[in-house]
Amino acid sequence: VQLQASGGGLVQAGGSLRLSCAVSGNLFSVKNMAWYRQAPRKEREFVAAINLSGTNAFYGDSVKGRFTASRDNNRNTLYLQMSSLKPEDTAVYFCAAGATYGPMSSNQYNYNAWGQGTLVTVSS
Numbered sequence: 001v002q003l004q005a006s007g008g009g010l011v012q013a014g015g016s017l018r019l020s021c022a023v024s025g026n027l028f029s030v031k032n033m034a035w036y037r038q039a040p041r042k043e044r045e046f047v048a049a050i051n052l053s054g055t056n057a058f059y060g061d062s063v064k065g066r067f068t069a070s071r072d073n074n075r076n077t078l079y080l081q082m083s084s085l086k087p088e089d090t091a092v093y094f095c096a097a098g099a100t101y102g103p104m105s106s107n108q109y110n111y112n113a114w115g116q117g118t119l120v121t122v123s124s
Contacts, residue, residue, distance in 0.1 A: 001025040001113040005095045008118030015085050015122075021078040021095030021115055032098045034111055035069060035080045037091035037120075046106040047093070048080060058104060063089075085122045092117040 007019040023030055035047040048069035050057040057069045068081040078095050096111035 001027070001029055001097055001099075003095050003097060003113055003115035005093060005115040005118040008093060008120045010121045010123060011085055013085060013087055013122055013124050016081070016083045017085065017120060018082070019080040019093055019095075019118060019120070023076040023078065023097065027076060029099045030097045030113075031101055032104050032110070033071060033078045034096045034098075034104075034106075035078075035093060036096060036108060037089075037093045038117075039088075039091040044094070044108060045091075046108070049104040049106060050078070051104055052101075056104070058106075060106070082120070087122045087124045090120060090122050092119050
């Protein structure tokens with residue numbers, strides 16, 4: 001499975017941005033998916049996870065109420081709609097895919113395929 005994240009860029013605080021993650025390869029192996037981010041000199045942080053059907057998602061505390069994860073399985077694409085952006089949201093955002101059935105997880109070791117990341121910069 002290959003994941004290609006896109007949509008990052010520079011945005012002012014309070015603005016919005018939508019990230020996309022295109023999935024290709026062995027699509028049957030893709031189950032739950034997730035977004036993570038990593039800011040400079042910080043550890044990778046869980047952002048959101050979404051189930052196979054796209055009907056359920058959960059979020060990290062720092063983005064809850066501002067970010068929304070969704071997926072379009074017909075287009076093989078995962079999305080992250082980000083609103084009310086803050087300077088502390090500045091990071092490289094990664095999409096990830098898990099290959100096994102089971103509950104959604106914030107544990108990065110449950111995801112075996114990762115995209116290359118897309119940079120989001122929020123200016124104050």
